[in-house]
Amino acid sequence: MTASITWADVEVGTVLPELTVQLRRVDLVKYAGASGDFNPIHWNESFAVAVGLPDIIAHGMLTMASAGRIVTDWAVDPGAVLEYGVRFTRPVVVPNDDDGATLQITAVVGEKRDDGTVRVDITAKCLDATVLGKAQAVVRLA
Amino acid sequence: MSINLALIGKVYPITSPYEVGREKIREFATAIGDFNPAFHDVAAAQALGYRDLIAPPTFAILVTFRAASIAMFDPELGVDYSRVVHGEQRFTYARPIIVGDRLAVVTTIENLRVAAGNDMVTTRAEVFAHDGELVVTAWSVTVARGPAGEQS
Numbered sequence: 001m002t003a004s005i006t007w008a009d010v011e012v013g014t015v016l017p018e019l020t021v022q023l024r025r026v027d028l029v030k031y032a033g034a035s036g037d038f039n040p041i042h043w044n045e046s047f048a049v050a051v052g053l054p055d056i057i058a059h060g061m062l063t064m065a066s067a068g069r070i071v072t073d074w075a076v077d078p079g080a081v082l083e084y085g086v087r088f089t090r091p092v093v094v095p096n097d098d099d100g101a102t103l104q105i106t107a108v109v110g111e112k113r114d115d116g117t118v119r120v121d122i123t124a125k126c127l128d129a130t131v132l133g134k135a136q137a138v139v140r141l142a
Numbered sequence: 143m144s145i146n147l148a149l150i151g152k153v154y155p156i157t158s159p160y161e162v163g164r165e166k167i168r169e170f171a172t173a174i175g176d177f178n179p180a181f182h183d184v185a186a187a188q189a190l191g192y193r194d195l196i197a198p199p200t201f202a203i204l205v206t207f208r209a210a211s212i213a214m215f216d217p218e219l220g221v222d223y224s225r226v227v228h229g230e231q232r233f234t235y236a237r238p239i240i241v242g243d244r245l246a247v248v249t250t251i252e253n254l255r256v257a258a259g260n261d262m263v264t265t266r267a268e269v270f271a272h273d274g275e276l277v278v279t280a281w282s283v284t285v286a287r288g289p290a291g292e293q294s
Contacts, residue, residue, distance in 0.1 A: 021175060034173035035204060051225065052287075060228040061207075065174035065200040072198065078180050078238075079196045085232030085281075137199075 004076050007116050007141040016074045016107040016120065021066040023058050023092065024100030031062045045096070057091040058101060063131060064088075067124040070107045071137045080140040082117060087133035092126050101126050116140055145220050145254050145261045145286075152251045154212055159244035159272060160205045167197045167241060174198060194241035202233055206267035206280040209247035213265050214284060219251075221261055221286045229262065230283035236276055244272040252281065259288035 028042045037059055040047040048056050064086050072078035094101045103126055110121035122135035164184075171181035176198050179186030187195045214221055239245070246269075253264035262285050269278040 027173075027175070030173040034170045035207070037207060061200055061203050061231065062174060064231060065176070065198060068199055069174070069176050069178075072176070072178055077190050078178050078198070079190065079192060081199045081235060081238075083232070083234045084199050085230070087230045088228050091227075 005074060005141060007112075007118065010109050010112060010118055010141060012109055012112055014109040016070055016109075018107075019066075019070045019073070019105040021069075021103040021105060022100055023062065023066070023094055023103065024098070025056065025094055025096055027100065028056065028058055028062065028094060031059055035059065035061065037061065053091065053093075055093050055095060058094050060086075060088040063092050063103065063124060064135075066103055067105050067122050067132060067135055068137060070105045070122060071120050071139055074107075075139045076142055077140075081137055082140060083136070083138040085137075086122075086135040088131070089133040090126075090129055090131045092131050103131070110136070144256065145263065146218055147254050149216070149219055149251050150254050152213075152216075154209070154216075154249045156270075157205070157209050157212075157247045157249075159246045160208075162197065162239055162241055162243040162245065164195055164241045166204075167195050167201065170201050170204070171198050174200070192238070192240055196238040196240050199233060199235065199238075201239055202235075202269060202278045202280055203231070205245050205247050205269055206249075206278075206282070209249040209267050210265045210280075210282050210284070213249050213251055214263065219254075219263070221263060221284075223286070225287045226284050227287065228282070229285040230281070232281045234279045236278070239269075239277060243277065245269050245277065246272070261286040261288070 107122040111119040124132040250266045252266040267280040
């Protein structure tokens with residue numbers, strides 16, 4: 001990771017260092033505990049199937065948190081995120097094996113604003129399919 | 143069953159404060175696999191100009207999820223909570239959440255609509271510090287899948 005990204009260094013089209021995130025069943029259990037979201041579709045396979053899902057799926061908020069890391073890892077100050085939003089377009093199915101689901105996170109600067117902020121456009125894929133839509137963060141750079 | 147569109151604009155009473163603990167921030171950051179020093183190491187957070195650990199951006203969901211659930215469970219609203227999925231989430235931040243914050247939330251039903259047999263509920267949760275400062279605003283779209291609304 002570069003020591004200091006500044007607003008002046010960045011242009012529209014600047015690509016952020018990409019990120020790979022593994023989500024295993026145990027990660028979903030940890031997230032359930034830490035977040036207080038105990039919806040059984042994230043830990044109970046028979047429940048998930050009974051409500052029409054193919055298998056257990058990751059919490060949307062865990063996918064959102066994982067994808068957002070591409071921005072906070074890159075910005076010098078992770079507290080400088082001013083906006084972050086996503087649409088949950090496709091569930092992240094997490095099989096019961098050692099690898100779980102793999103998220104490939106990429107991002108590019110989509111807009112550079114005169115107020116010292118940039119808009120970062122994020123892509124999150126699982127099995128080559130995008131799982132988030134309109135994933136964008138606005139961050140203030142030094 | 144269908145949702146009660148008359149509830150657009152309904153504002154729920156402010157929640158009792160949630161006090162942000164240092165170990166809770168570390169636990170949450172660890173659970174999302176995020177080891178950024180600003181979320182774990184007080185000295186690192188202070189080097190960035192904060193008085194204590196700051197929270198990862200999506201930590202705000204801890205307080206807004208609970209507040210939005212009050213709206214989702216409102217019997218007047220008529221949502222089948224057993225069939226809900228998270229459709230959309232957006233946050234705007236006035237500043238990061240920091241250890242010691244006492245956060246209270248005011249939730250408003252911003253929009254309700256029916257699309258392709260699914261009920262869509264948009265809530266806006268405004269998160270205030272104890273001195274009344276607005277810290278975060280969170281918009282959530284929750285989708286209650288209709289019984290006929292089979293989807294891929």
